Amino acid sequence: MTQLWLMFVLMAIFIIISGTYLSRFGDIIADKSGLGQAFIGGILIAMATSLPELVTSISSALVGAPDIAVGNAFGSNTFNLVILAFADLLQGKGPLLLRVNYSHILSGLVGVLLSALVVFSLILSHFMNFNLSVFGVGVDSIILLLTYLASVRMIYRYDRNNPLDAADKKKENDLNPDYTLNKALLGFAACAVVIVFSGYRLTLTADQISAVTGIDQSFIGSILVAAATSLPELVATISAIKIGAYNMAVGNVFGSNIFNMTVIFFADVFYRQGVLLEDAKIVHILTATVGIVMATIILIGLFYRSRRSFMWMGWDAIAAAVVYFAGVYLLFQLGLNVI
Numbered sequence: 001m002t003q004l005w006l007m008f009v010l011m012a013i014f015i016i017i018s019g020t021y022l023s024r025f026g027d028i029i030a031d032k033s034g035l036g037q038a039f040i041g042g043i044l045i046a047m048a049t050s051l052p053e054l055v056t057s058i059s060s061a062l063v064g065a066p067d068i069a070v071g072n073a074f075g076s077n078t079f080n081l082v083i084l085a086f087a088d089l090l091q092g093k094g095p096l097l098l099r100v101n102y103s104h105i106l107s108g109l110v111g112v113l114l115s116a117l118v119v120f121s122l123i124l125s126h127f128m129n130f131n132l133s134v135f136g137v138g139v140d141s142i143i144l145l146l147t148y149l150a151s152v153r154m155i156y157r158y159d160r161n162n163p164l165d166a167a168d169k170k171k172e173n174d175l176n177p178d179y180t181l182n183k184a185l186l187g188f189a190a191c192a193v194v195i196v197f198s199g200y201r202l203t204l205t206a207d208q209i210s211a212v213t214g215i216d217q218s219f220i221g222s223i224l225v226a227a228a229t230s231l232p233e234l235v236a237t238i239s240a241i242k243i244g245a246y247n248m249a250v251g252n253v254f255g256s257n258i259f260n261m262t263v264i265f266f267a268d269v270f271y272r273q274g275v276l277l278e279d280a281k282i283v284h285i286l287t288a289t290v291g292i293v294m295a296t297i298i299l300i301g302l303f304y305r306s307r308r309s310f311m312w313m314g315w316d317a318i319a320a321a322v323v324y325f326a327g328v329y330l331l332f333q334l335g336l337n338v339i
Contacts, residue, residue: 001212001213004205004208004209004212005209007201007205008202008205008206008209008224008228011198011199011201011202011205011228012198012202012228012231014194014195014197014198015052015195015198015199015202015228015229015231015232016231016232016235017194018191018192018194018195018198018232019048019049019051019052019191019195019231019232019233019235019236020232020235020236020239021187021191022048022049022051022188022191022192022195022232025048025179025184025185025187025188025191026047026048026049026188028179028181028184029181029184029185029188032179032180032181032184043152043155043156043255046251046252046254046255046256046258046259047255047259048188048232049232049233049236049252049256050076050233050256050259050260050263051192051195051199051232052195052198052199052202052228052229052230052231052232053072053073053076053226053229053230053259053260053263054199054259054263054266055195055196055198055199055200056068056069056072056199056200056202056225056229057069057070057072057073057263057264057266057267058263058266058267058270059199059200059202059204060072060225060267061267061268061269061270061271061276062270062271063204064271064273066267066271066273066276066279066280067280067281067284068206068210068225069263069264069267069271069276069280070264070267070276070277070280070284071225071226071284071287072225072226072229072263073260073261073263073264073267074115074118074226074260074284074287074288074291075223075225075226075227075287076226076229076230076233076256076257076260077111077115077256077257077260077261077291077295078226078287078290078291078294078324078327079226079227079230079233079324080230080233080253080256080257080260081253081257081291081294081295081298081320081324082294082320082321082324083230083233083234083237083253084096084237084249084250084253084298084317084320085313085317085318085320085321085324086234086238087237087238087241087249088312088313088314088317089312089313089317090238090241090242091241091246093312094307094312094314095301095305095306095307095308095313095314095315095316095317096241096246096249096250096314096317097250097298097301097302097305097314097316097317098305098307098314099246100246100247100250100302101247102302102303103158103159103162104247104250104251104254104302105299105302105303106154106155106158107155107251107254107255107258108254108295108298108299108302109299110151110154110155110258111254111257111258111261111295112292112295112296112299113147113151114144114147114148114151114258114261115261115288115291115292115295116292117140117143117144117147117261118140118144118261118264118277118284118288119285119288119289119292121138121140121277122277122280122282122284122285122288123285124140125275125277125278126282131275131278133275136272136274136275137265137268137269137275138268138275138276138277138278140277141264141265141268141269141276141277142265144261144262144264144265145262145265148258148259148261148262151258152258199229202225202228202229206224206225209224223328223331223332230256233252233253233256236249236252237249237252237253240252257291257295264276264277283331283334286327286330286331286334287327287331290323290324290326290327293323294320294323294324297316297319297320297323298316298317298320300316301314301315301316301317302316304316
């Protein structure tokens, strides 16, 4: 058992290191290629830091563990949102959301929409026995991917028409070291290979821990695996906060949450025992709902922009953190009840 936990921690460390450099190289690629601000923080970097979730969920599908695959996607979203609460604490006195652009409301709402689509699909599958698939891939997963692609285009167009102010751009460009585009592409590819290997081994280890301890796969995927695969987002967000790139930090979190929902589609493609969301347990609705509530609280805070704080943290960040830990407790209790 000790060996399994050591392997889990080791793979998590590999993901932290490679995921951190992956987001760094992704930032450089976006900057050198001339892509817009949305792709720097909310699309390209978000996809880079979400690669561990993608690899881990696909690996889970390949080994026939649908609950780890789905739980990882939803659990990573809730963990990413609680990262914002931690970032609020680090950035200094006053609420973090006072320092960021209104444009993040759009990406935050898209994340809520995608999560709600998956919840709706789970309800149809488990309570109404309504399932449609194309070549073994659920129609719900296909709709999820199409919605994501349409949303990315919309976010890009909005960002192009409503760019961040020059001061924010300058701060965020300072994140990029002096690398050439080709060198950044090679570094990106090398980090991706490490993440593919680490994510696959992490999934196998998590599945073995679930079997040995008797803890439900839903809890393992939604909490342990999700926290491990979200470590690159944590590191990237903290790095951005330290240099005052607040829009980069918030954009990375919301962008990662959007991309994490497409992970369900790719996991469904590689899941050959059936349709992924049909075989996943209904308990994932709890994790999804926690994420939706947290995102809604943060979006309200972003729109309302209250100046009030407690212990240097905005009340929106505090409320989101409380919801997260309450959700972890409820999910753990449900996991114990199925042992």
